[in-house]
Amino acid sequence: MEVSNKDINNLRLRKIKSIIFKAIVWLCGILTVGILVYILLFILIRGLPKINMEFLFGEYNSKNLSAFSSIVTTIEMIVISLLISVPIGVFCAIYLTEYSKRGNKAVKVIRLAVDTLAGIPSIIYGLFGMIFFVNVLGFRASVISGIGTISIMILPVIISSSEEAIKSVPDTYREGSYGLGATRLRTVFKIVLPTAIPGILAGVILAIGRIVGETAALIFTSGTNVMKEPTLNLFASQRTLAIHMYMLATEGLPHSKDMAFATGSILILIVFLINFATTKLAGRLGRLNDGK
Amino acid sequence: MDKINNLNYEFKGETIKMKKTKKLVGIITLVLMLSFVLMGCTQTDNKETPNNTENQNTPNNTNTEAPNFDSKKDITVVARDSASGTRGAFHEIMKIKVKEGDTEVDKLVVGALEFDGTDKVITAVEGDKYAIGYISLGSVSNRITAAKVDGVEPTVANVISGDYTVSRPFLLVTKGEESELVKDFIEFTQSKQGQDITNEMKFVGAAESPAEYAASGLSGTIKVAGSTSVTPLMEKLQEAYTALNPGVTFEMQSNGSSQGIKAAMDGSYDIGMSSRELKDEEASELNRHVLAIDGIAVIINNENPVNDLSSENITDIYTGEKTTWAEVQ
Amino acid sequence: MITNNRQSKSNETLMQAVFFMSALISVIAVLAICLFLLMRGIPAIGEIGFLDFIFSEKWGPTNTPASYGILSMIVGSIYVTAGAIVIGVPIGLLCAIFLAEFCPERLYKIVKPAVNLLAGIPSIIFGFFGMEIIVPFVREAYGGNGFSIMSSSIILGIMILPTIISISESSIRAVPESYKEGSYGVGATKEETVFKVVVPAAKSGIFTSIILGIGRAIGETMAVVMVAGNAVMPLSKIKLLKPIRTLTTNIVMEMSYASGLHEESLIATGVVLFVFIIILNTALSLIKARTNRN
Numbered sequence: 002m003e004v005s006n007k008d009i010n011n012l013r014l015r016k017i018k019s020i021i022f023k024a025i026v027w028l029c030g031i032l033t034v035g036i037l038v039y040i041l042l043f044i045l046i047r048g049l050p051k052i053n054m055e056f057l058f059g060e061y062n063s064k065n066l067s068a069f070s071s072i073v074t075t076i077e078m079i080v081i082s083l084l085i086s087v088p089i090g091v092f093c094a095i096y097l098t099e100y101s102k103r104g105n106k107a108v109k110v111i112r113l114a115v116d117t118l119a120g121i122p123s124i125i126y127g128l129f130g131m132i133f134f135v136n137v138l139g140f141r142a143s144v145i146s147g148i149g150t151i152s153i154m155i156l157p158v159i160i161s162s163s164e165e166a167i168k169s170v171p172d173t174y175r176e177g178s179y180g181l182g183a184t185r186l187r188t189v190f191k192i193v194l195p196t197a198i199p200g201i202l203a204g205v206i207l208a209i210g211r212i213v214g215e216t217a218a219l220i221f222t223s224g225t226n227v228m229k230e231p232t233l234n235l236f237a238s239q240r241t242l243a244i245h246m247y248m249l250a251t252e253g254l255p256h257s258k259d260m261a262f263a264t265g266s267i268l269i270l271i272v273f274l275i276n277f278a279t280t281k282l283a284g285r286l287g288r289l290n291d292g293k
Numbered sequence: 294m295d296k297i298n299n300l301n302y303e304f305k306g307e308t309i310k311m312k313k314t315k316k317l318v319g320i321i322t323l324v325l326m327l328s329f330v331l332m333g334c335t336q337t338d339n340k341e342t343p344n345n346t347e348n349q350n351t352p353n354n355t356n357t358e359a360p361n362f363d364s365k366k367d368i369t370v371v372a373r374d375s376a377s378g379t380r381g382a383f384h385e386i387m388k389i390k391v392k393e394g395d396t397e398v399d400k401l402v403v404g405a406l407e408f409d410g411t412d413k414v415i416t417a418v419e420g421d422k423y424a425i426g427y428i429s430l431g432s433v434s435n436r437i438t439a440a441k442v443d444g445v446e447p448t449v450a451n452v453i454s455g456d457y458t459v460s461r462p463f464l465l466v467t468k469g470e471e472s473e474l475v476k477d478f479i480e481f482t483q484s485k486q487g488q489d490i491t492n493e494m495k496f497v498g499a500a501e502s503p504a505e506y507a508a509s510g511l512s513g514t515i516k517v518a519g520s521t522s523v524t525p526l527m528e529k530l531q532e533a534y535t536a537l538n539p540g541v542t543f544e545m546q547s548n549g550s551s552q553g554i555k556a557a558m559d560g561s562y563d564i565g566m567s568s569r570e571l572k573d574e575e576a577s578e579l580n581r582h583v584l585a586i587d588g589i590a591v592i593i594n595n596e597n598p599v600n601d602l603s604s605e606n607i608t609d610i611y612t613g614e615k616t617t618w619a620e621v622q
Numbered sequence: 623m624i625t626n627n628r629q630s631k632s633n634e635t636l637m638q639a640v641f642f643m644s645a646l647i648s649v650i651a652v653l654a655i656c657l658f659l660l661m662r663g664i665p666a667i668g669e670i671g672f673l674d675f676i677f678s679e680k681w682g683p684t685n686t687p688a689s690y691g692i693l694s695m696i697v698g699s700i701y702v703t704a705g706a707i708v709i710g711v712p713i714g715l716l717c718a719i720f721l722a723e724f725c726p727e728r729l730y731k732i733v734k735p736a737v738n739l740l741a742g743i744p745s746i747i748f749g750f751f752g753m754e755i756i757v758p759f760v761r762e763a764y765g766g767n768g769f770s771i772m773s774s775s776i777i778l779g780i781m782i783l784p785t786i787i788s789i790s791e792s793s794i795r796a797v798p799e800s801y802k803e804g805s806y807g808v809g810a811t812k813e814e815t816v817f818k819v820v821v822p823a824a825k826s827g828i829f830t831s832i833i834l835g836i837g838r839a840i841g842e843t844m845a846v847v848m849v850a851g852n853a854v855m856p857l858s859k860i861k862l863l864k865p866i867r868t869l870t871t872n873i874v875m876e877m878s879y880a881s882g883l884h885e886e887s888l889i890a891t892g893v894v895l896f897v898f899i900i901i902l903n904t905a906l907s908l909i910k911a912r913t914n915r916n
Contacts, residue, residue, distance in 0.1 A: 019813035027724065030717050032717070037739060063529050089644045090644075110649060113907070117903055120906070121655065122840070123841070124843040125655070133658050137658070142546060210742050213744065214743070214744025216843075217844050238544060246750070275742060405853055407867075417767075
């Protein structure tokens, strides 16, 4: 009798423990969402009402701290650094998945390099960019120095997502292509890559997110200058949106803090868009794989 | 028949989808409401806390003027980063940076906050009742209070008359022979129009008898780098100048006085902006133009009952000799 | 037919070379980063003296004579990172458990994108949020002036959440169903199973997530510079509610005006940070190798 009583008590205790544990776990999940919503509301509530056409597309002057020029620079930087990094990254992924033999020494070294690049903090990229592009190559603080720095920075993102995407292409596709007498190269370009495109695109979008949000790597390479009107001059120093926000939060001009909120809202809207796009692509990729 | 069936089926699918989205929307609104409540809580908390401290403190602090202000608490000392010309000038004037023979030591108190921008200093002082900071007079706003120094109100008039002594020059520096364009721009900054803008920005124009400036019609690019304190004035001047000479564009780096001087010396920029006096070795290499005189305001929180500080007290606070507002009073 | 074949073969070799070259670029990039950092940083460390650089807490580059000791920043970086781990890991891990084991599917469709969104928010926004919300909160709730190790730790703790959550979640999901069934079989509740069987089984993935979190926290710059207060503190005066300067903020605060030995010493600060990152990366690959062996 006693033993079973103890057992019941024990069971009750275990149940209570379980409930407490479950409650804490739920709390942490809700807390995470809560923090996110708090940050978003904090920026958007104060920032969104401040966004108007003048701010988005007006001329930058001391009265109107317009983001137009920095938006154009951000887009310029995204386009050119993707043009540099995407081919290199995708080719690297092709080499790693399609052309290398198992246990190849070179592959090990390359993978180690990609992992290392992925772990380097952006301030180190900033220092490197400042030494190499700004000083050694003599580009000074300019958009081109920023592009050089950021292209290296997004390389690991593109390589690893492309590699994943290429790996997930079913082998039967390749076998079918070989069976029809296609060469390896033809198979890669006509069969494997087209199938892997959603995954590669997802990586590209992640890279865009990284470029848009980057400050530490760009502040010493592309500089903090802002033009009255946007230019596409690669050799001039120009700030991106994120640096625009940092400068507004630093400068102490009248209204600069409100405008920092507004710039923050634009950044958040872009991040929203990027996340939406990646989720959509990931969904497509998932269906594709299920469909095999 | 088949068609109708199909249609029906599709319709059903649609309603199921709609139900799902409805539920989703419901959950989203729930989460949103929850976080609103959370936010509301924190906000009311913030409002309540001062009230509570008020209630607790009033009986204890009968000797101070403000009931909300506990003058026994530590002063929060806020300084600029060492790149800043404002810091260079202020620390020199207030003898925080001490020269003894060959050595020169900045005795800024350990634990002083350092920020790389005027707005961050304002934000820090605005939010902290016990804080003290210093910024360019032109950036003073109602978010903070500019204290009197040795009984003198920090105003443009007092800077001009020389009564308010905490001031420093804004300099434009160039190296070697100036190009026609650079010369023309500097002429503009010294002209009547230029000095009017300067005074409008609450700085003190330095030119003795400014002449009227006539547009030169030159074109080209002028590269300017340097002091973050000079930047707002420089932006205004550039706007007025390009309005007169539409062919001219500017490229500006706002990155600190020392960097501006360095950039002018190595020739990577046409004009360096400095908000501190040049060092001897710099002065020997550069052409120096005084753009304006700027007062440095010592700023304190709006709730701080102290509004007059002697310069000895400021030095003591910044070097850590005095650590509470009670000692200053 | 033969020429065609030969052409396609030469094409094949050519493209293979192109692929290989592209793959080599990341190796070249890593080597270049190491080379240039060391080239500019090591001479500075030599000039200052290794011991004076690493083990001195005196940082006064604008004084004459100047002193360049970064011990205070090294310790600062470690403290702030440790704080971030203390805050971020429990919440992140429990949130990962929530996502993997307890979350109803409909709620999952909200929480998971929220975590991804959190990962995408630029660090400048975290910094701004920290300066406007966390700093006043710490000041009101705990005293001090708010710009402190604590505020930095909270901000960094939030910033590493998505890293911890997503990697831990996938490793928890990868635990084979049979483990759980075994546990249920001996009468354990779901919570006990998760806590005593699933989490231990997912240990290596969780460690990986923590190390990645450490890497992100120690390398973060722009968010920390806005909330840490950036004062160089002697070791004896470092406190939870006092301001702090980390390796990264030292670089970003002073680089814009530094010249000569001062600039080199900041690059050397970057080298020290780089060494930390290399150590973390090595730990990461060790874990990877161990899991692969198992």
